[in-house]
Amino acid sequence: MKYRYIFVDLDNTLLDFEAAEEYSFYYTAQSRGLSFGEAELERYQAINAPLWKMMERREITKEALVVRRFRELFEELGITGIDPAQYNADYLNNLALCTRTIDGAEELCRFIHENGVLIIATNGVSATQHRRIAASGLEPWLDKVVVSDDAGAEKPDPRYFERAFAVSGAGDKSECIIIGDSLTSDIKGGQQFGIDTCWFNPKGKALPEDMPAPTYTVSGLSEFIDILNGKDL
Known part of the structure; x- marks a missing residue:
């Protein structure tokens, strides 16, 4: 992968x-x-x-x-x-009672878990996020979960990414990528930390002119699986 x-x-x-x-x-x-x-x-x-x-x-x-x-x-x-x-x-x-998944979420989590290490990187209230994860049905495929409450900082703060990187067990940033829908927290945070980024953009939003382009942009989670498999999109 x-x-x-x-x-x-x-x-x-x-x-x-x-x-x-x-x-x-x-x-x-x-x-x-x-x-x-x-x-x-x-x-x-x-x-x-x-x-x-x-x-x-x-x-x-x-x-x-x-x-x-x-x-x-x-x-x-x-x-x-x-x-x-x-x-x-x-x-x-x-x-925490409503945990509807995005199309392709289960397939993506299973694929990553079977081929690498999946780290949930989320802002939010720790107890709420853990309850939602447990109720979502995705938990069996999640290797690590890093909630901002527990990390002591929120994305895009470098302190959050430093904590998530340490928890992941990764040895080199070149082995890492983050996928998320937020340009200001996921993509900006990943760029500032020095890892590759994938913008999940199902609504086809335009990238702001003052925003550096993410490494990849996908409209569906299945496209991200293709990227992880080494396919050029």
């Missing part, structure tokens, strides 16, 4: 995070007697996404982020009497 140590992002690469987010958002609201619909979900996403970018730039901690997103949403909607921290805890518990 072309690479032996393969770092694979979890959300929106192996697991459909958008489906899980939608399920948890509506279910948590319903359990609190809130009538949230598409408009409220869009407002939440508009608040949440920039906060994660701030965290990638080390401008906010994850502990502050997960509470602030709901506090700001409740303030916008005029909702009172709900503790944002407890609401977030309920949201994370519900998030």
Whole structure:
């Protein structure tokens, strides 16, 4: 195989995070007697996404982020009497209940496990991510799991990649590649750390002009198997 140590992002690469987010958002609201619909979900996403970018730039901690997103949403909607921290805890518990996989995820994990070393490289809350992995059916093929909570830093922070590299058991960066859907965390982080990168881009997004091109770009996970087999795409 072309690479032996393969770092694979979890959300929106192996697991459909958008489906899980939608399920948890509506279910948590319903359990609190809130009538949230598409408009409220869009407002939440508009608040949440920039906060994660701030965290990638080390401008906010994850502990502050997960509470602030709901506090700001409740303030916008005029909702009172709900503790944002407890609401977030309920949201994370519900998030772990939805573990729909991306097409080809099981085949990719099995292939890597049988031919190399598969390291899940994911940001997120450790307990939630481990619960989602356990419920996904993918766990038998995962050799290592490195969650940012446990690593002490989030992608694209070099400290995260240093930890993941150490956990992987790899001896040389030339043996490694990371595949993920996020240009700012997976691809940028891999490039800065000095390993090859593969951008999982099923929606055909354009690469920003100021972003160095990843080593590879694929629209489906089966294409990544071809790359690992040494095929030129």
